[in-house]
Amino acid sequence: MRTLVPLLALIPLLSACSSHDGDTNQSSSQNNSNVTMTSPHSGNLSDGAALTGGDFARNENALRFIDYMVDKHHYDRSQLEYWISHAKRLDSVISLMDRQAPTPSSRPSGPTGAWLRYRKQFITPDNIKNGVAFWQQHATALDRAYQLYGVPPEIIVGIIGVETRWGRVLGKTRLLDALATLSFDYPRRSEYFSRELETFLLMARDEHVDAHELRGSFAGAMGYCQFMPSSYKSFAVDFNHDGHINLWDPEDAIGSVAHYFQANGWTPGDAIAIRGNGQALGLKYGFENRYPVQALTAAGLKPTKSLGTHTEASVLRLDVGTNYEYWYGLSNFYTITRYNKSVHYSMAVWQLGDAVKHAVEESNTSTRVASNY
Structure with a gap:
């Protein structure tokens, strides 16, 4: 099988991730008219349902999911059983998801500097320097995305910078482990994550990759732009025209982010x-x-x-x-919040991208001046 990310085992822990985990009602792109189940967790188990071992061997949700994938998508049963029998149940993923759950909190009576603390995680001299290097290395792809989708380079650079530090922090969790754990053993969000696992495995089949090899965030977000599988399905594009959609490729990630923003209402040239x-x-x-x-x-x-x-x-x-x-x-600020529903996140994306833009312009000016001597 083709390998998208052979070096992902060496990647450090993810420190910034927008999981894009809002529920979606989108149906699979490979629907079959003879579908008998409407959900990966519904229906009776078939006589052939079995797992030879692993952490989910006796998990009825996992067995139903296999039947569902075979029924709806004609997925190869032996392939599914092999992958899921080798998937690991990760208690750490459940713990991290529980920390994301909303909890009641009392608001402070006055300002405490919350925005400044958040901002300094991203807008630093070193981060801006790395953003300039990313922009300059991928300037052609950024300009092409701007021409095609109307989304300026600084917004794309800001998103990828906040999400993964321009590919430096992609996440080290095996995506199959994370999504299987949340699909089969996390009742609070099992329906949502079962749909994400469904889309993830369809991606693996379509792209001819080993589902065991792909790594990302603990919630299942992937690549430079940290798309969830449902976002991959709806917005990811083959921007380098190599015949594959690979979010671990910066060029495909650039085009996919731009497409996401265009589809979510970005207005070219308007204020934020x-x-x-x-x-x-x-x-x-x-x-x-x-x-x-x-x-x-x-x-x-x-x-x-x-x-x-x-x-x-x-x-x-x-x-x-x-x-x-x-x-x-304004409306373009609202569009940024479609990527992550947080004022702090969206403001950091905008301001980081803008800081990198100004640094790129200063670098280009210095280069032109130096070339005149």
């Missing part, structure tokens, strides 16, 4: 967020809530520059320690 003066008293903060500009003005917030044709915006509040910054969140 505008700094505000004052504050919006009585209004809810966050990208989920949008208000007419007149309502924001009446609440005490004014933009520091023109909002262009925008007639409504969300109010973004960033805790900078001594006080709060207030921003008008």
Whole structure:
């Protein structure tokens, strides 16, 4: 089988991952009209259901999943049984997922510097330097993605930088182990992760790769851009035209991120967020809530520059320690939140990408000046 990532065993722990694990209702691209089961966890076990060993040998969810894949996708049963019998149940994955579960928390009464602490994880001199190197190495692909999808290089670079430090932190968990554990032994999200495992195994079959070899995040996110399998299915593209879609290839990842943003409503050339003066008293903060500009003005917030044709915006509040910054969140900012539903994440993507852009421009200027002597 073709190997996408022969060196992934050497990759360090993932430190930043947006799992893109929102539920999806998308159906498989290989639907069969004779399907008898509607879910990987539904239906009766067939007489042929069996696993010869491994951590999931007696797991009925795993056995039903195999029947489902054979019924719906005509997947080779012996191949599935081999892969799943060699998959490992990872207690560490369940523990990490439990930490992601929402828990009640009391909000502090005043600013504590939460945004500054988050920001400094990503926007550092070394990280910007590495981002410049990535941009310069892949400038042609970034420019082509901009021309094709309308998404500027700094946004693509920002996403890949926050997600994987431009390929330096891709994750070391075997994806089959992670997805099998969450599909078969994590009831809280089993339906969702069973669909992700389904799509992951279809990808392995279509791309002729060994499902045991692929590594990524503990939640199943893959490659430079940390797509979940469902995002791979919907948005990943063969951007280097080699006949394969490989998210561990930076060029395919660049094109796939750009395609994701285009499909989620990115408006080429439009602003992302505008700094505000004052504050919006009585209004809810966050990208989920949008208000007419007149309502924001009446609440005490004014933009520091023109909002262009925008007639409504969300109010973004960033805790900078001594006080709060207030921003008008526009439609392109909302599009960034489709990648990860966090104001901090989306602002870090934008500001990191912008910092790298300015550093690239300074480097290009210095190179042109030096060439004149």
